[in-house]
Each structure stands twice: as C-alpha cells, then as structure tokens.
C-alpha cells in the first residue's frame with residue numbers, strides 16, 4: 320500500500336471490553352456503552368485451559384442478545400474453538416475470534432463453520448506468536464475478516480500495552496489494506512496514537528473506558544485518532 324492510499328481501509332470500530340463492566344448489570348452496562356458511542360461490544364470468553372481465568376460462555380451471550388442488537392465481538396480464549404461455534408451462533412454472537420495457537424490444519428474447516436453459521440470470523444495472536452503464521456488465514460479464498468493482535472498476554476484486563484506488537488499491526492495493514500485489524504489490551508488515550516498510526520482500526524478498550532468519568536469522551540478520542548491516522552496513511 321502506498322502512503323496515503325487508504326481507500327480500502329475499514330472505518331474505526333471502538334469496542335469496549337465488557338470484561339471491565341459490572342457483570343451483574345451486563346444489559347445496562349452494554350446499553351450505557353452504546354449510548355456513549357461504542358460500535359461493538361467486546362466479549363471475552365475465557366476458559367482456564369488457555370488462560371488462567373474463567374469468565375462467561377454462550378448462555379451469557381444469549382441473555383445479553385435479548386437486550387441489544389449490537390455487534391457482539393466474541394474473543395474466545397479457549398483450546399477447542401470448534402466446540403463453541405454452534406452454541407455461540409445460536410446464542411447470537413456476531414463475531415467469533417479464535418486463537419491461532421490452538422489450531423493446526425483444521426483452521427480451514429473451523430473458518431468455514433464460523434462463516435456458514437453467519438458469524439464474522441477472526442483470528443487472534445498472543446504476543447509471542449509471529450504474524451507470518453496467520454498469513455494463510457488471510458490470503459486464502461475462504462479468509463478471516465479480522466486479525467486480533469493481542470497487545471498484552473491474554474487472561475486479564477488492566478494490563479500494560481506492549482508497544483512492540485505494533486510491528487505486527489503495520490505489517491498486516493500494509494499487506495492487507497481491507498482487513499479489520501483489532502488491538503486488544505492496554506488501549507486508551509495514552510496508547511491509541513501508536514496503535515492507530517500502525518494501522519489498527521478496531522480498538523478494544525476495557526479499563527480505560529470503564530474506569531473513566533467520561534467514557535463517551537474516551538470512545539470519541541479513540542475514534543478520532545483512528546480516523547486521523549487513516550487520513551494520513553500508513
């Protein structure tokens with residue numbers, strides 16, 4: 320992609336991570352985030368085998384779906400993603416992002432099943448995983464819609480952004496201008512500039528949004544930084 324040519328780059332998607340919300344009031348927290356300008360709601364599905372934490376599953380997605388039409392961006396930190404495709408599709412998930420570290424050749428079938436179930440497909444990489452590993456998943460005829468570059472070790476909200484991950488984001492943006500590139504972990508007013516400049520357009524933000532007195536202001540700032548960077552080119 321030449322500098323300044325950003326015609327195919329998708330627009331900003333700001334996705335508050337509901338991991339930082341009050342889970343006991345999930346429906347009202349979701350409504351509040353959407354009223355504050357969120358595009359997507361990021362749902363962190365953790366099962367203790369892949370990360371040292373346990374969060375929510377398909378029944379919670381199904382309950383939340385009854386309260387909102389919003390895009391539910393589900394990030395599955397599980398070792399057996401194929402077992403979750405049907406339950407998540409039935410529950411009303413919009414996006415289904417699995418981790419590259421837990422799949423081998425079966426990613427092709429997994430991708431097909433996610434898409435034929437009507438969900439957007441995403442693939443996520445841990446900080447230690449090389450970006451080249453996911454090229455085949457983006458280049459094929461049947462390809463993912465989004466790559467999620469983890470900017471912290473998965474497992475918990477509130478961790479420190481790892482700036483070195485921006486190399487991966489920039490490689491992806493230059494190679495695949497049309498791709499949704501999501502960054503997840505430690506994003507907020509102090510780190511957005513770097514992520515946006517590298518080419519991220521989907522911004523997950525948990526503690527920085529929910530911990531702010533002015534969540535709408537934070538969401539708006541995140542969006543404007545992505546828009547500015549896209550205007551300038553990568």
Ligand SMILES: O=C(CO)[C@H](O)[C@H](O)COP(=O)(O)O
Nearest residue numbers: 473474476477504505525526
């Ligand atoms: O996937 C995740 C952790 O594994 C979360 O989405 C992420 O950490 C968001 O939280 P914060 O913005 O507070 O870092």
Ligand SMILES: [Fe+2]
Nearest residue numbers: 363394503523
């Ligand atoms: Fe996440």
